[in-house]
Amino acid sequence: MQGYLCRVHQRAVPQGRPMKIFLSASIRGGRDMLHVYIKIVELLRHHGHEVLSWHVADPELEDKESLMTEQEIYEHDMELLTRSDCVIAEVSTPSIGVGYEICRALQLNLPVLCLYAPHSRVSAMILGNKDEKLIARQYHEIRELEENILEFIADYCIMPRI
Numbered sequence: 829m830q831g832y833l834c835r836v837h838q839r840a841v842p843q844g845r846p847m848k849i850f851l852s853a854s855i856r857g858g859r860d861m862l863h864v865y866i867k868i869v870e871l872l873r874h875h876g877h878e879v880l881s882w883h884v885a886d887p888e889l890e891d892k893e894s895l896m897t898e899q900e901i902y903e904h905d906m907e908l909l910t911r912s913d914c915v916i917a918e919v920s921t922p923s924i925g926v927g928y929e930i931c932r933a934l935q936l937n938l939p940v941l942c943l944y945a946p947h948s949r950v951s952a953m954i955l956g957n958k959d960e961k962l963i964a965r966q967y968h969e970i971r972e973l974e975e976n977i978l979e980f981i982a983d984y985c986i987m988p989r990i
Contacts, residue, residue, distance in 0.1 A: 850912035857923035880908040920948040941980040
């Protein structure tokens with residue numbers, strides 16, 4: 829993957845620059861992968877990155893979101909997405925919301941890393957998408973998940989938005 833994202837973008841991120849990352853993961857579609865979402869947030873924070881949508885890994889998220897209107901949730905998440913440098917999506921659990929966020933991120937010209945566990949039924953809209961800003965990677969264990977994330981960030985280059 830070395831250089832992959834650099835072909836997509838025009839100028840490199842300064843070495844060690846903290847990234848603003850949007851984590852997209854299933855909420856209403858199922859929380860079976862919550863332990864993975866938590867690991868992703870921990871890894872990103874450990875490396876100095878800001879996870880704008882950290883709430884996705886909050887075990888109490890559904891209770892907190894129940895106090896918000898659908899419009900408030902949408903506007904909050906879209907505002908975070910527009911402030912992000914890139915998106916990391918855990919797509920093992922099918923979710924219309926995650927698919928929407930991935931599509932919107934690509935429209936915003938953001939690179940997207942989609943991660944999924946073996947035997948997941950990942951949509952062809954992800955695996956068959958040839959957009960050069962979309963990368964899909966399977967992981968078998970947490971170590972491999974972490975390697976995929978760190979490689980994605982290391983190869984990341986910013987493209988000025990139009």
